Amino acid sequence: MRQYLDLCQRIVNEGCWIENKRTGKRCLTVINADLTYDVANNRFPIITTRKSYWKAAIAEFLGYIRGYDNAADFRKLGAKTWDANANENQVWMNNPHRKGTDDMGRVYGVQGRAWRKPNGETVDQLRKIVNNLSRGIDDRGEILTFLNPGEFDLGCLRPCMYNHTFSLLGDTLYLTSYQRSCDVPLGLNFNQIQVFTFLALMAQITGKKAGQAYHKIVNAHIYEDQLELMRDVQLKREPFPSPKLEINPDIKTLEDLETWVTMDDFNVVGYQCHEPIKYPFSV
Ligand SMILES: Nc1nc(=O)c2c([nH]1)NC[C@@H]1CN(c3ccc(C(=O)N[C@@H](CCC(=O)O)C(=O)O)cc3)CN21
Numbered sequence: 447m448r449q450y451l452d453l454c455q456r457i458v459n460e461g462c463w464i465e466n467k468r469t470g471k472r473c474l475t476v477i478n479a480d481l482t483y484d485v486a487n488n489r490f491p492i493i494t495t496r497k498s499y500w501k502a503a504i505a506e507f508l509g510y511i512r513g514y515d516n517a518a519d520f521r522k523l524g525a526k527t528w529d530a531n532a533n534e535n536q537v538w539m540n541n542p543h544r545k546g547t548d549d550m551g552r553v554y555g556v557q558g559r560a561w562r563k564p565n566g567e568t569v570d571q572l573r574k575i576v577n578n579l580s581r582g583i584d585d586r587g588e589i590l591t592f593l594n595p596g597e598f599d600l601g602c603l604r605p606c607m608y609n610h611t612f613s614l615l616g617d618t619l620y621l622t623s624y625q626r627s628c629d630v631p632l633g634l635n636f637n638q639i640q641v642f643t644f645l646a647l648m649a650q651i652t653g654k655k656a657g658q659a660y661h662k663i664v665n666a667h668i669y670e671d672q673l674e675l676m677r678d679v680q681l682k683r684e685p686f687p688s689p690k691l692e693i694n695p696d697i698k699t700l701e702d703l704e705t706w707v708t709m710d711d712f713n714v715v716g717y718q719c720h721e722p723i724k725y726p727f728s729v
C-alpha cells in the first residue's frame with residue numbers, strides 16, 4: 447500500500463501536465479513505476495485509504511481469462527467497468543467493426559485466448575502457458591500478450607496492462623506484468639489486485655508455489671478532474687495493514703476458471719479501509 451501512496455505523491459510532486467487527445471483532458475504524468483507484490487506471503491495489495499471494489503477487479507480479470515469480448519458478460523461476472531468504453535466512446539461507436547451494444551471487439555482476452563494466425567487458425571496463449579507450467583516447463587517465453595497492433599482498429603481500446611510473463615525457478619512461480627498507461631486513482635486500484643490474483647491463481651492451478659509479482663508501469667497519470675481528491679483527501683489518510691486474499695481451493699484447472707468460478711470463490715480477510723472516494727472516470 448505504501449508503494450501506491452508513494453507513486454501518487456510522486457505524481458503530485460513531480461508530474462508533468464500532458465494534454466491527452468483521446469479524452470480531451472490534461473493528465474499529471476510521470477514515466478516509470480515499479481511495484482512488487484508479495485504473493486508468497488499473501489500480502490494482498492488492496493488500497494486501504496479508500497474503499498476498493500476488489501470483487502469487480504477480480505471479475506474483470508476473470509473475464510479476460512475467459513476471453514470475453516462483450517461488456518454484458520463482464521457485468522454478469524460483477525464488473526461494470528467496460529460499459530463506458532464499449533458504449534459511450536464515439537470513435538468506437540462509429541467503427542464499422544463494432545458488432546452492436548456492449549461489443550468491445552478484439553481486445554484483451556480475445557487476443558489472449560484466440561490470437562489470429564494468417565492461415566485462419568488461432569493461438570490460445572494462456573492454455574499453452576498453463577500446460578507448460580503444470581509440467582514444470584518454463585521455456586523463457588511463457589508470455590501472455592494482449593497487444594496486437596495489427597488489430598487495434600478492431601477493438602474499443604488498446605490494452606493497458608498488455609503483457610504478463612510467467613517464470614519458474616524450481617517450483618516457485620513469478621509473474622512480471624507490463625502496463626503502458628495507468629489511471630492511478632481508478633485503474634491502478636484494480637490492476638494491483640489483478641496482477642496479484644493472477645499469480646495466485648496460476649500458481650494454484652499449475653501446482654506451483656507463488657513467489658513475487660512485478661508490475662512495471664510506463665505512463666502513470668492522474669486526470670485533472672481527479673487531482674484534488676487525490677491530493678487533498680486520499681493522500682491525507684493513513685493506510686491500514688494489508689489484508690489476505692482467500693481463493694477457493696477447489697479451483698484446480700483452467701477449465702474451472704472458464705466454467706463455474708464466480709466472485710463467491712474469493713474472499714478478503716481483515717480488510718479495514720477509509721470511506722469511499724468517487725473519482726471521475728474518463729472515456
Ligand atoms: N480512464 C480509464 N481508466 C481506467 O482505469 C480504465 C479505462 N479508462 N478503461 C478501461 C478500463 C476499465 N477500468 C475501470 C473502469 C471503471 C472503474 C471504476 O469506476 N471504479 C470505481 C467503482 C467500481 C465499482 O463500483 O465497481 C472505483 O471507485 O474504483 C475502475 C476501472 C480500468 N480501465
Ligand SMILES: O=c1ccn([C@H]2C[C@H](O)[C@@H](COP(=O)(O)O)O2)c(=O)[nH]1
Binds near residue numbers: 603627632637
Ligand atoms: O486496466 C486498465 C485499463 C485502462 N487504464 C487506463 C489508463 C488510461 O487512463 C486509460 C486508457 O487510455 P489510453 O488513451 O488508451 O492510454 O485507461 C488503466 O489504468 N488500467
